[in-house]
Amino acid sequence: MDQPNGTQQAAVDVPPTRRAFYIGFINGAMGLIGLALAAPAAIYLLFPPKLRKQAEWVETADLSTIPTGTPTEISFQRTRVDGWKVTNVKATAWVVKKPNNEVVAFTPECTHLACAYHWDDPSHTFVCPCHGSVFSIDGKVLGGPAPRPLDRFMTKIDTGKLEIGPVEPQA
Amino acid sequence: MRTIIDWLEHRTGVESAVKSFLYEEIPASAGWHQIIGSMAVFFFVIQVFTGALLAFNYAPTPGEAYNSVKYIMTELTGGPLIRGLHHWGASMMLIIVVLHMIQVFIYGAYKKPREATWMVGVTLLLITLAFGLTGYLLPWDNRAYWGTVVTTQIASQAPIAGPYLLRLLGSQGAVGNVTFSRFYALHTVLLPPLTIIIIGVHIYLVRKHGVAAAPGDTAPKRKFFPEQVFKDTVGIALAFIVLFAMAVIAKVPLERLADPTDTAYIPRPEWYFLFLFQFLKFFKGSLEVVGSVVMPGVAVLTLFLIPFIDRGPMIRLGKRTFAITFVLLAAIAWTGLTTAAVVTTPKNQESAEDTSQPDADAAVNAPASTAPALAAWQKLNPEELTGLGIFKKQGCMGCHPGAGQKGIGPDLTKIPAGQRNVAWLVPHFKNPSQIVPGSAMPPVDLSGPDLNALALFVLKLTPQNEQALQAAPDFATRGAAVYQMNHCNACHQINGVGSTLGPALDGVGLRHDRAWLEKHFADPPSVSKDSIMPAYKFMPMDMDAICKYLLQLPNRA
Numbered sequence: 001m002d003q004p005n006g007t008q009q010a011a012v013d014v015p016p017t018r019r020a021f022y023i024g025f026i027n028g029a030m031g032l033i034g035l036a037l038a039a040p041a042a043i044y045l046l047f048p049p050k051l052r053k054q055a056e057w058v059e060t061a062d063l064s065t066i067p068t069g070t071p072t073e074i075s076f077q078r079t080r081v082d083g084w085k086v087t088n089v090k091a092t093a094w095v096v097k098k099p100n101n102e103v104v105a106f107t108p109e110c111t112h113l114a115c116a117y118h119w120d121d122p123s124h125t126f127v128c129p130c131h132g133s134v135f136s137i138d139g140k141v142l143g144g145p146a147p148r149p150l151d152r153f154m155t156k157i158d159t160g161k162l163e164i165g166p167v168e169p170q171a
Numbered sequence: 172m173r174t175i176i177d178w179l180e181h182r183t184g185v186e187s188a189v190k191s192f193l194y195e196e197i198p199a200s201a202g203w204h205q206i207i208g209s210m211a212v213f214f215f216v217i218q219v220f221t222g223a224l225l226a227f228n229y230a231p232t233p234g235e236a237y238n239s240v241k242y243i244m245t246e247l248t249g250g251p252l253i254r255g256l257h258h259w260g261a262s263m264m265l266i267i268v269v270l271h272m273i274q275v276f277i278y279g280a281y282k283k284p285r286e287a288t289w290m291v292g293v294t295l296l297l298i299t300l301a302f303g304l305t306g307y308l309l310p311w312d313n314r315a316y317w318g319t320v321v322t323t324q325i326a327s328q329a330p331i332a333g334p335y336l337l338r339l340l341g342s343q344g345a346v347g348n349v350t351f352s353r354f355y356a357l358h359t360v361l362l363p364p365l366t367i368i369i370i371g372v373h374i375y376l377v378r379k380h381g382v383a384a385a386p387g388d389t390a391p392k393r394k395f396f397p398e399q400v401f402k403d404t405v406g407i408a409l410a411f412i413v414l415f416a417m418a419v420i421a422k423v424p425l426e427r428l429a430d431p432t433d434t435a436y437i438p439r440p441e442w443y444f445l446f447l448f449q450f451l452k453f454f455k456g457s458l459e460v461v462g463s464v465v466m467p468g469v470a471v472l473t474l475f476l477i478p479f480i481d482r483g484p485m486i487r488l489g490k491r492t493f494a495i496t497f498v499l500l501a502a503i504a505w506t507g508l509t510t511a512a513v514v515t516t517p518k519n520q521e522s523a524e525d526t527s528q529p530d531a532d533a534a535v536n537a538p539a540s541t542a543p544a545l546a547a548w549q550k551l552n553p554e555e556l557t558g559l560g561i562f563k564k565q566g567c568m569g570c571h572p573g574a575g576q577k578g579i580g581p582d583l584t585k586i587p588a589g590q591r592n593v594a595w596l597v598p599h600f601k602n603p604s605q606i607v608p609g610s611a612m613p614p615v616d617l618s619g620p621d622l623n624a625l626a627l628f629v630l631k632l633t634p635q636n637e638q639a640l641q642a643a644p645d646f647a648t649r650g651a652a653v654y655q656m657n658h659c660n661a662c663h664q665i666n667g668v669g670s671t672l673g674p675a676l677d678g679v680g681l682r683h684d685r686a687w688l689e690k691h692f693a694d695p696p697s698v699s700k701d702s703i704m705p706a707y708k709f710m711p712m713d714m715d716a717i718c719k720y721l722l723q724l725p726n727r728a
Binding site: 025043044045 | 217220221224227228230235238239241242245246247248249250252253256397398400401404405407408411415566569570579611612613614616712
């Protein structure tokens with residue numbers, strides 16, 4: 001059935017002022033309910049989970065086993081908090097030992113789109129196989145789409161062992 | 172705006188469809204008593220919305236369900252609110268559906284030609300109950316598990332169909348993976364679209380026959396919008412305020428992880444099934460099936476057939492004394508049975524997370540008031556101290572923070588009696604989820620002696636010493652580890668543990684100093700003439716640790 005103009009129809013039914021009040025109330029109440037549901041939903045989905053305490057520093061290789069001047073990929077176990085699960089996962093880092101025994105540990109992901117890059121010995125650079133980013137031995141971008149130098153893990157040396165900590169915040 | 176609406180209207184007819192829905196004519200006698208149906212639809216929408224949100228952070232397997240719910244409740248901002256809305260919304264939806272039904276019943280609105288509308292409505296009531304029943308299992312805590320065990324066993328009592336029902340619910344052996352998956356599938360995959368379809372049919376039928384008018388209502392009809400929609404909205408808004416307040420104020424329970432071996436647990440169904448639970452108690456032995464299956468079955472059938480049992484024409488509300496009396500009696504019976512069930516339920520000792528285990532070690536570890544105060548670590552033997560070192564190194568505190576703090580793992584000072592032994596703990600460390608289904612703990616990859624030490628240490632934890640032990644100095648744990656690694660206990664004794672071939676080392680610091688100890692390790696006969704102890708060459712760090720450790724050992728009381 002085809003309805004004629006709504007306002008004309010309603011005029012017969014309820015007085016216009018009351019009709020306006022009804023419609024205002026309906027819109028207002030439904031709007032508020034919508035807000036009361038949407039806001040918690042947004043918070044629930046977008047806020048990061050409350051942080052859990054976790055051991056941040058992991059003992060890895062003996063410093064003496066890492067060659068000087070050549071990047072070495074070392075792997076170690078670290079706990080990863082993944083939603084409701086805490087798992088022991090294998091992690092890796094590209095470690096460069098300088099002659100003065102100073103150590104830099106790069107995170108193993110390219111800063112472009114997080115592909116795993118590798119050390120290319122002939123060209124003496126880190127090369128990303130995905131989109132061709134190239135990094136120098138100290139992590140600087142030499143080419144390709146990478147937006148910033150390689151990220152680094154915090155490191156410390158305790159009685160000859162290399163300990164790897166969280167990722168350094170970017171400058 | 173108008174052009175967009177016109178375009179849409181021309182292409183889809185959506186505007187005239189909405190208008191014909193909103194401007195439907197309803198009798199002049201329609202009013203506040205008819206708002207409950209809309210409220211029921213609103214609550215269904217709330218359940219779908221909050222249910223989808225919960226599903227975003229929920230792992231639907233018995234192994235992980237509990238942990239993911241706990242994650243929602245403890246780690247996600249707004250998680251408890253969303254779960255609260257879903258949990259209390261379920262209860263409120265059921266209340267509203269029943270109120271809607273009572274209203275239709277006492278007004279006699281199920282009479283010809285609205286029999287089909289009524290029967291579809293009864294189907295919706297059963298679906299609402301099915302939602303409650305299947306959703307109850309999903310948190311996979313003790314209450315969920317045991318409630319479902321009882322429910323499935325009741326289903327199995329059904330004449331003829333029983334065994335098949337049990338098989339369909341996947342619970343012949345026990346409630347486990349299969350039952351869980353089926354309940355989850357019913358709750359989230361099958362029932363929601365089914366409900367949408369049946370609500371659609373229900374509303375179609377209401378529209379087809381029109382809203383039931385009071386007998387003798389000959390006044391000119393009115394439009395559904397805006398007056399009746401306004402009344403519906405008032406009802407919806409009030410109910411929503413109640414729901415929101417419940418979700419904020421009332422804590423939704425999450426008990427301990429489902430434990431099929433927990434013999435102390437007292438299972439109870441959700442509150443709206445309590446009357447059935449209590450009713451069952453009237454039937455003993457072979458008659459039990461009458462109370463569990465036959466009578467509820469007959470009641471549901473009667474509910475379906477009410478329009479055919481009461482076939483008279485619609486009459487004024489004031490004259491429906493039989494219907495009103497019937498509703499009142501049913502309400503009294505329901506309240507009585509539910510109250511009886513609540514009153515006769517002993518309080519579960521293991522409710523929620525705040526279990527307090529009587530601690531057998533508390534007396535042993537309480538600081539002795541007579542002796543000089545010892546550090547907590549000084550009361551541990553070397554193996555236990557080694558365990559403490561492993562505990563710290565493995566980062567166990569990340570999940571078991573202790574000192575009353577809430578962590579992802581259980582409070583280690585409150586390990587249940589059945590698990591307070593090395594024989595339980597060590598296999599649990601090696602493969603946590605195999606020993607405790609659903610455990611999120613990562614396997615502890617250590618040698619046998621280390622696992623043993625770790626277990627012995629964990630057993631020593633009490634609420635009193637926990638914090639002090641976690642603060643134990645590194646030289647103590649390291650020194651103890653050196654002591655264990657070099658099997659010093661093969662000859663020596665500390666704290667009553669070890670062999671008596673050599674002298675006991677308790678209080679060795681009162682007799683010797685560091686220089687003496689170091690010399691003794693390097694060449695035992697050089698400082699104690701008749702010593703048969705072999706020489707030990709430690710790395711400087713290990714030497715430092717074991718000396719400091721030994722020198723701080725107290726005399727045995």
